[in-house]
Amino acid sequence: MIYEQTLDLLYAIGAILVMLMIFLSMIRALAGPTAPDRIVAINIITTYTMIIITLISRIYEQVYFLDIAMVYALMGFITTIGVAKYLEKGALD
């Protein structure tokens, strides 16, 4: 019992640390000198958010949050590909 509580506390601390990393990455997303800097920062933020969703699904014992994390990773990948292609060609077709 005390083992489970300690493990949940450690997961919560890890999620809070990843959240601080998200705020630090947001500095680069706001202040990046070029557009690919912002895309890199948003790609990293997407991966961090997926890790946070997975940790929350472990803490609250909700299995369905993993599906949400999978869909979120897919959306982040499509966002990165779309913005990079728009930068490269000037259009999305």
Add this chain to the structure above:
Amino acid sequence: MATIGLLRLPDVYNRLHATTKCDTLGAGLVLLSLALQSEAAVAIRLALLIIFILITNPTAAHVIARSAYVIGIQPLIDRGETDD
């Protein structure tokens, strides 16, 4: 670690170099540690997430680097700022 590289390094390509490997392997190891201590149905979904990250994250980094090269951002070594 990936965020420190993202904040401190001077170029797009250096930032990609710092973030891609740290981010992919860090997320993969966090998900692996969660998969090892849960039951089978959860572990299968986490393994799918790990495989998905290992496929898509280097692809995204490659696409970002190619778009940065196409729109004309030169790497640092072409600006003559090496330290020798």
